[in-house]
Amino acid sequence: MAATATELENPLTAGLERQPVAPTTLVIFGATGDLARRKLLPALYNLAHDGALPERFHMVGISRKHKEHAEFRTECEEAIRRFSRRKPDEDVLAGLLANVKYVGGTFDDDAVYAQLSTLLDGCDEEAGEPLNRAFYLSTAPSFFPVIVGELGSSKLARHDRADVRVIIEKPFGTTLLQARELNRCVLAIFDEPQVFRIDHYLGKETVQNMLAFRFANGMFEPLWNRNYIDSVQITAAEELGIGSRADYYDSAGALRDLIQNHMLQLLCHVAMEPPVSFTAEEVRNEKVKVLQSIPQPTPADIPEMAVRAQYAAGHAGGEDVSGYLEEEGVPEGSITETYAALRLEVDNWRWAGVPFYLRTGKRLARKITEIAVTLKPVPHLAFSQGGSLGVQPNQLVLTLQPNEGVSLRLGAKIPGTRMIIRPVNMEFLYGTAFLSQSPEAYERLITDAMRGDATLFTRNDEVEAQWGICDPIVGTWSQTPGPRAGGIPKYPAGSQGPEEAGGLLREGDRWRAI
């Protein structure tokens, strides 16, 4: 007998802040890697601490080296103790670890998947019901197609009585071609609703707040278009250098590392139309429309709309610091960019003619991620005769880090007998207005993936549209050593970035001070 609509609803979930997550076994490929140790395992512990894991939860770690379950549990425990945002409760930690198992072997070894299948069946048997399965690919990207293929051939990609999902870490390809190929490979085995491509930026409260800011406040939306907005600047600056990540960073560069994914997502949040509803499909549909509205650059366009540079020796935090080429592990003569800036256009009805400036870099003056929306100047300045040289267009700045907030630059009269205007800031800081502490992005994302909510994950066409914008730039840069002898432009560590970035700006525009 078919269930009625009433039977299909769960009346007990009303009013609960945390909605149930179906019983799940989470399989982490690359379970001994840096991401798993620093982020995933602590996130799982904190979910357990808060009572937010599913009723029945098992975790299986997979990595190359053979070891016993107990040895892996000890490694998990060490990682959790070291990297968790809170001191572990011993009983909760023991309870979590008791359901952790391990499979050792290479990702292309059929025997690994046979052993995994047996373990998963065992988890189901112990629970007395088939548990959902989530495969988390936290490995080097070259293993993604291998693992997905093996999951398919070992018949682990589907289950008659449970949901099976695959969570794929970034980078999702390093070129458009690779991203397409990876999508083709993944979607040959899994259906799109089973696939959760992580961009952990989307799990940050600050990014989600942008949607609340735009769509829960009526005062901004009437201004949010080409008639009132002059330009948009998105900055993700870091004070630090590449640290010990030379291997990864030198093969990626600033454009792939931040612009292709995180910063284009921020741009989408600024420029997207209000979705009909906040479901995964509606939100992602609107983001894809924005990405598809950005013209793909031709090689001839690139010198006019993209700038790259590399940090040279300089000063940061009161210390002398070395340049990129002197960093440990960086190949001699590398032309990898540590700074990238773009000027993009969103060619649609709302945004035609409004430049979107994006810039990111290592070893800049300070760490900040912000979106600055500059409004058009007033059409007539009645105060100019009074010496109001300080009048500037209104600017709305959404700061994502370090201090999440909103700042609005207004013109105000300087106290005194004359009508002299200067800009002042009206500031709101999220930290002052909420009691709660934001959960780590991975806690939110793991929970959402286990619940099957893909709103904060990137869809296949979204990834390809992002690469469609960045791929021509990556390709052109890789073929040209740069305009100056010896490689690409340089900027001193601790500075505002290269002078060349100024060349991207429209007349009258200027980069905000970092």
Added chain:
Amino acid sequence: MSVTSDAVWSEQGTTPDAIEAALRELLIQRHAENGNFVPARVLNMIAFVDREWTGEIANRLRGVGRYHASRLLVLAYEPGRERLDARVMIASEGEPQPGELALLRETVVVEIGDRHLDDLLTIADPLVVTDLPTLLWSPHGHHGIVDVLLEMSQAVLLDSVEEPLARAALDRACTLTERAYVVDLAWLRSTPWRERLAAAFDPASLRPELHAITAVTVRHHQASTAAALLLVGWLASRLDWQVGPLASDGDGDGDALAGSVRAGGKEVALRLQAAPELSVPGLEGVTLETASGLRLGLRRGTGGLRANWRDGQGVEREWTIPGASRGEAGVLGEGIRQALLRDPTYVPALMAARGMLP
């Protein structure tokens, strides 16, 4: 969270105007010390307490950590007191790191006597931040004072298990819901239980079992009958049960309430049993049974709730659902946070619970 710096002002024989001026001055001073000190602006909390217990209340509130209200006004009542004394403290959670903020939280303690009670609003009102929601807490009773201060409060914090009689507790909560949003700590203690019951029946294949429940047993701290009633009231209100008074059941196994409610055309047997071994307020265990023979038991355990599941074929399984105890400080902190939210299921649960009082 360590409080690393405080600014303090105090005055004997003071006035609300002087206290308010001191607050403003201390904020200016702190900001001048370091521009990264920023006053939190989330929630006012008024605690009306007996002066002799001020220290105990201060300790309880210290334990809530980051859930501390941004401005806490403690009205410390001492019978016979004539003079208005006050202390203002502005504390930061730590020294600001370069480029980062340090939040300031304000505590105002005003010592009052009987002669101040008639004009209490004129003392309290100037000392809360305008336009922020205000949560009222009176842990030592004083219902008459609460009724007065409700005029300037949007939410009221209470703990139904602190009233000696469940009837008085639920009646009082019902009365308060007519004037403000009620945050009941007895209700919040049951959140993990409600979450787990909801999750257990969330698989679509198990949802029909919710409409086939035949028996519910709740074990609770001896003084937490109100909490047990609220849990069963929640089930009743969510599942459309027709409730009626339960009866005291003297079976020699301690205090108990028992009876049945109507669920559609069927009866659901209820039993609320005191658990003398439980030393903390709240619930000790819950068991649900259904017509198909399925039984779900949840009980307190180390590191989380211990679940016991018997399926229709009689096969039993047991496991622990991980979750750390929040402790009473955690529950109080959650209560303060809840003042900013709205749970639409509390009032229906409360009404149903009241309908089951013997």
